[in-house]
Amino acid sequence: MWQRFFLMVLLCTAGTSWAEVGGDAENGEALFRQCRGCHQIGEGARDRIGPHLNNIFDRPAGVAEDYRYSEGMQRAASGGLIWTYDTLDDFIENPRRLVSKTRMSFRGFDDQKDRDDLLAYLRQFSASPGNIPEAAPTAAAVDHEVAPEVLAIIGDPAYGEYLSGECTSCHQASGATDGIPAITNWPAEDFVVVMHAYKDGVRAHPVMQMMAGRLSNEEIAALAAYFESIE
Amino acid sequence: MTYNRRTFLGSAALTAGLLAAPMVRAQGKPRVVIIGGGAGGATAARYIAKDSEGAIDVTLVEPTRTYYTCFFSNLYLGGYRDMQSLGHSYGTLAADYGINVVHDWAVGVDRDAKTVTLAGGASLPYDRLILSPGIDFVDGAVEGWDLSSQNAMPHAYKGGSQTELLKAQIMAMPQGGTYAMVAPPNPYRCPPGPYERISMVAHTLKEANPTAKILIADPKEKFSKQGLFEEGWNDHYAGMIERVGPDFGGADVSVDPTAMTLSIDGDVNNVDVCNVIPAMKAGRIAEIAGITEGNWAPVNAADMSSKMDANIHVLGDAAAQGDMPKSGFSANSQAKVCANAVRGALTGSTVFPARFANTCWSLINTEDGVKVGATYEATEEKIAKVDGFISQTGESDDLRAATYQESVGWYDGIVADMFG
Numbered sequence: 186m187w188q189r190f191f192l193m194v195l196l197c198t199a200g201t202s203w204a205e206v207g208g209d210a211e212n213g214e215a216l217f218r219q220c221r222g223c224h225q226i227g228e229g230a231r232d233r234i235g236p237h238l239n240n241i242f243d244r245p246a247g248v249a250e251d252y253r254y255s256e257g258m259q260r261a262a263s264g265g266l267i268w269t270y271d272t273l274d275d276f277i278e279n280p281r282r283l284v285s286k287t288r289m290s291f292r293g294f295d296d297q298k299d300r301d302d303l304l305a306y307l308r309q310f311s312a313s314p315g316n317i318p319e320a321a322p323t324a325a326a327v328d329h330e331v332a333p334e335v336l337a338i339i340g341d342p343a344y345g346e347y348l349s350g351e352c353t354s355c356h357q358a359s360g361a362t363d364g365i366p367a368i369t370n371w372p373a374e375d376f377v378v379v380m381h382a383y384k385d386g387v388r389a390h391p392v393m394q395m396m397a398g399r400l401s402n403e404e405i406a407a408l409a410a411y412f413e414s415i416e
Numbered sequence: 417m418t419y420n421r422r423t424f425l426g427s428a429a430l431t432a433g434l435l436a437a438p439m440v441r442a443q444g445k446p447r448v449v450i451i452g453g454g455a456g457g458a459t460a461a462r463y464i465a466k467d468s469e470g471a472i473d474v475t476l477v478e479p480t481r482t483y484y485t486c487f488f489s490n491l492y493l494g495g496y497r498d499m500q501s502l503g504h505s506y507g508t509l510a511a512d513y514g515i516n517v518v519h520d521w522a523v524g525v526d527r528d529a530k531t532v533t534l535a536g537g538a539s540l541p542y543d544r545l546i547l548s549p550g551i552d553f554v555d556g557a558v559e560g561w562d563l564s565s566q567n568a569m570p571h572a573y574k575g576g577s578q579t580e581l582l583k584a585q586i587m588a589m590p591q592g593g594t595y596a597m598v599a600p601p602n603p604y605r606c607p608p609g610p611y612e613r614i615s616m617v618a619h620t621l622k623e624a625n626p627t628a629k630i631l632i633a634d635p636k637e638k639f640s641k642q643g644l645f646e647e648g649w650n651d652h653y654a655g656m657i658e659r660v661g662p663d664f665g666g667a668d669v670s671v672d673p674t675a676m677t678l679s680i681d682g683d684v685n686n687v688d689v690c691n692v693i694p695a696m697k698a699g700r701i702a703e704i705a706g707i708t709e710g711n712w713a714p715v716n717a718a719d720m721s722s723k724m725d726a727n728i729h730v731l732g733d734a735a736a737q738g739d740m741p742k743s744g745f746s747a748n749s750q751a752k753v754c755a756n757a758v759r760g761a762l763t764g765s766t767v768f769p770a771r772f773a774n775t776c777w778s779l780i781n782t783e784d785g786v787k788v789g790a791t792y793e794a795t796e797e798k799i800a801k802v803d804g805f806i807s808q809t810g811e812s813d814d815l816r817a818a819t820y821q822e823s824v825g826w827y828d829g830i831v832a833d834m835f836g
Contacts, residue, residue, distance in 0.1 A: 247814075263818035347768045350463070350752035354745060354773070355822075355829040364825025391805040392775055392789055392822075399771075399791055399802060 208298065213306025216299055220291075226310050235289060238307055242314035244268050246284075257286030260366075264389040270314075273307070274300050275387070282378060283388070285366070336377065338406040345411025348404055351396060358415065369412055376409035445473045446762040449532050449542040451522045451701055453478030453506060455487075456548030456731030456747035458834040463755035465513040471763050475516040475540055476509065477532070483835075484575035487744040488827055490609065491779060493572075493583050494616030495623075502575060508836035522549075525705035527725055544758050547713070548731040548747065549699025550574070551605050554711065557695035558598055559670035568673035569690040572613075573605065585689045586617060592627040593688035596678045598669055599634040600693045603712075605733045605742045607640035608788070610693055612778040615645065618653040619781055631687065632659040633680050635667035640741075641778060641788055647809045648780035698734035712736035717794035718770050719757035720750050729754045738798025739790075746774045748830055753794075770794040777823030783813070785820030 217226070223235035230237035236249035247254045247262030254262070261284045266272060276283045277300055279293040294300045308314050349358075352368060360369040368376070382388040383397035384405075400408070448464055450457045453476055461476040468474075482503045491497040506517045518540075524533035525545065532540045553571065555562070561569060572582040586595060595617055599610045614630060621628040630653075639645075649657050660666040665681020671690060678685045697703075697711035707713045707722045713730040714723040715737050722728040731754060732747030740746040753770040760767035775789030790804030807819065 259814075260818065263812075263814045265815070343766065344768060346467075347752075347756055348771075351749070351771065351773055353829065353833045354748050355775075355826045357829050357832050359832065361828065361832070362825075363828055364821040364823070365829055392787070395789060395791055395803055395805055396773065 208301030208303070208305035210302070210305040210309060212299075213302035213304065216294070216303045217306055220303075223289075226307065238310065240311045241268050241273070242270070242308055242311035244311075246272075255284075255286055255288040257284050258288075260284075261287075261389070266389055270304060270308075273304055277303065282375075282382075285379070335381075335402050336374065338402055340373065340403070340406030340408065340410030342407065342410045342414050344404070345407035345409070348400075348408050349411050352408070352412075355392075369415055371409075371412060373406075373409035373413040376412060377405055380405045380408070445471060446543045447473045447475070447541060448544045448546065448758060448762070449475045449477065449540050450546040450548065451477045451532065452548035452550060452699065452732075453480075453483055453517075454485075454548060454550055454732065454747065455744035455830065455834060456733075456751045457546065458483070458506075458509065459748045459751035460546050460548065460729075460731060460755045460758075461515050462509060462513055462834065462836055463752055464759055465509075465515050467755065467765075468759050468763060470514065472759065473516070474514070475518060475542075476506070477518045477520060477522050477534065477540070478506065479519060479521050480576070481505070481519055484579070485744065485827075485831065486573065486575040487606070487830075489572070489575045489579045490613045490616045492579055493586065493613060494619045494779065496616075496779065496782075499580060504831055504835045506835065512836055522701050523704070525701065525728075527705065527728070530727065542727075543762060544727055544729065545705075546729045546731060546754060546758070547699075547702055547705065547707075547734060548751070549701045549734050551696040551698070551733045551742075552700050554695040554697050557600075558692050561598075561671050561673065561692045561694060565671075565673040565692075568676070569671060569692045571693050572691060573609075573693050573696075582689070582691060586620060587624065589621075589625055589628060589688045591625055592629075593625065594629045594631055594685065595621065595689040595691070596631045596633070596685065596687040597691045598671065598678070598693060599632055599636065599639075599666075601635045601667075601695050603742060604693070604696045606776070607741050607743075608645075608776055608778045611639055611641065611645045612780070613691070614657060615648060615653075615778070615780045618649070618656055622653060622656070628656070630657045631678070631685060632657070633666045633669045633678065634659055634661050637662060640776075641786060641806065643809050644786045644807055645778075645780065648784060648786075652781040652784070696733075698730075702730060702734045709736070717797075717799040719767075720754040721757075729758065738792075738795075739801040740772060740774055740792055740799050741776065743774055743776055744830065745776065745826075746772070748833060749773050772799055775826070777819065777826060779820060779823070783817040783820050785816055785818075785823050786811075787819055787823070 224238050225231055225233055226238040230239050232249055232252040236252040246266040247258050277294055280287050280289040280291055355365050356368045360367045380397045383393040450461050461474050464472055465474045482505055484502050488497055488502055492499055509515045510517045521535040522532050523535045530542050570578050570582045572578040618630055660680055668681045670679045676687055678687050678690055698708055698713050702708050702713045707724045707728055713734050715730050715735045720729045720731055722730055731750045733742040749772045757767055759765050772792035775787055777785055777787045779785050786807035788806040791802045792799045793802050
């Protein structure tokens with residue numbers, strides 16, 4: 186929980202340009218052993234369980250030829266996800282947080298340094314990666330005081346039920362999923378994190394960015410409480 | 417304040433008992449009558465019945481037993497949906513929500529006695545009346561056309577038999593024939609609708625009748641999603657579609673349903689299909705109730721109540737509310753705000769602030785979907801736009817396909833929200 190909460194605060198306060206600069210590629214190569222079971226990289230790399238990772242930097246998501254992506258990844262790709270330092274960092278921290286229903290079953294690297302090291306390694310196999318973003322000046326001075334209030338808000342499910350009318354014009358209350366994903370019975374915390382990711386423009390989808398954009402922290406908590414509760 | 421559902425309802429019931437008694441009738445439950453079972457009326461009926469949990473007596477008056485949605489009817493013209501997939505029954509609203517569904521026409525409203533008269537002769541008393549009658553057509557809007565001509569020249573702007581008639585006429589066109597559309601002036605139901613229809617007709621003709629022509633007489637300078645449609649028409653249906661705007665007489669039209677001609681600025685065109693979409697007004701019952709001003713019924717944004725009668729609410733196409741387009745999505749959104757307010761007024765339940773949203777998807781060709789949407793808030797004056805977006809020209813095929821898939825998901829979502 187604290188990990189997530191920390192990430193969310195960073196997203197809120199510093200946009201997306203907050204990753205540390207310059208990891209250790211050697212250590213990254215060692216860490217990549219955890220990825221090698223599914224992903225190949227370097228000369229002759231091919232798609233295996235996961236797509237190959239040559240030239241992954243600045244590549245749109247979901248474009249490796251002949252690789253069969255999960256519906257979740259296809260959805261993220263059609264929403265405009267591009268693999269940059271920031272989005273890759275976000276993804277390898279917790280793949281399912283960025284791309285729900287991705288088939289990448291990896292718990293993620295919690296440690297920012299591990300992620301920086303791994304990305305420094307992967308970056309060597311991309312022909313012209315974008316510059317590593319410099320840490321935003323505010324990133325080091327995250328306001329830890331604000332964050333507990335956001336995640337600790339106890340949502341009012343009755344208000345959430347009213348607000349849910351805006352969701353159920355598209356998302357079915359029955360949990361049916363066809364063209365539009367189900368949003369029922371998510372853990373409240375995941376719901377809150379995802380909605381903030383839309384609100385802050387980290388997740389790409391114009392309708393959801395618009396809908397989440399005008400929800401207050403309390404309203405997001407209320408919706409999370411309601412959708413977690415319904416049968 | 418935090419409360420769970422049970423204490424919430426308990427306190428609401430208590431409050432209603434103590435404070436709201438004068439608002440309800442001496443005996444029995446408060447009564448809500450809803451006229452029109454489309455995106456506005458069916459949604460309002462379902463939400464009031466569901467959320468009041470039996471505390472309000474809900475009657476829904478709708479003449480058709482199977483409701484064919486107007487939204488997605490263009491996809492039937494394009495061959496992407498069959499008619500059956502657009503039809504919905506009111507069985508679940510009656511069986512699972514306890515709504516009294518009456519299949520009849522409302523022909524009179526007595527605002528003093530607070531009763532609605534039905535064509536069948538019955539009289540329905542109400543504490544609150546919700547009108548969601550959709551649209552009717554302005555008499556004499558297109559010279560030479562009236563409702564008696566709708567078989568020769570269909571409008572197909574209400575779902576069901578008119579849509580099927582238009583499709584049959586398109587399929588019966590001679591090779592190289594002409595499909596003509598008289599497009600409506602603003603404001604009208606579903607702003608991108610006529611142009612999505614042109615796309616779908618073009619798609620059907622391209623396969624069945626590739627030398628056919630499409631002619632549009634349009635009184636409007638500009639139209640919804642124009643850049644997106646024109647890009648798509650160039651890409652998919654090059655040379656097939658001609659649109660005559662007001663600069664070249666698109667507003668100066670007359671038709672002859674017997675001779676099957678369409679005159680634009682005095683030039684007579686022989687056509688094989690003539691889809692006349694006349695200027696629109698609120699469904700007739702709004703006028704009968706005496707709550708219209710011009711062609712539409714003005715409402716207060718906070719609760720969709722009529723500006724002329726606090727006991728009547730108006731939803732969807734019939735309402736003059738401000739910035740929202742007339743669409744099924746808008747009606748569905750307004751219905752939920754209205755349901756919350758009506759329930760609060762009749763039972764004392766909490767009334768939350770109004771908030772509205774709309775998204776309209778359109779299909780241009782197979783897997784080529786686009787969308788436009790916005791959020792809205794209630795101001796003293798009107799429903800006012802807050803934020804919005806629109807699809808861009810030049811989007812990738814994948815994004816367009818995803819947008820179309822999303823629209824299919826939305827259809828299932830909104831009909832579940834309307835009919836349960």
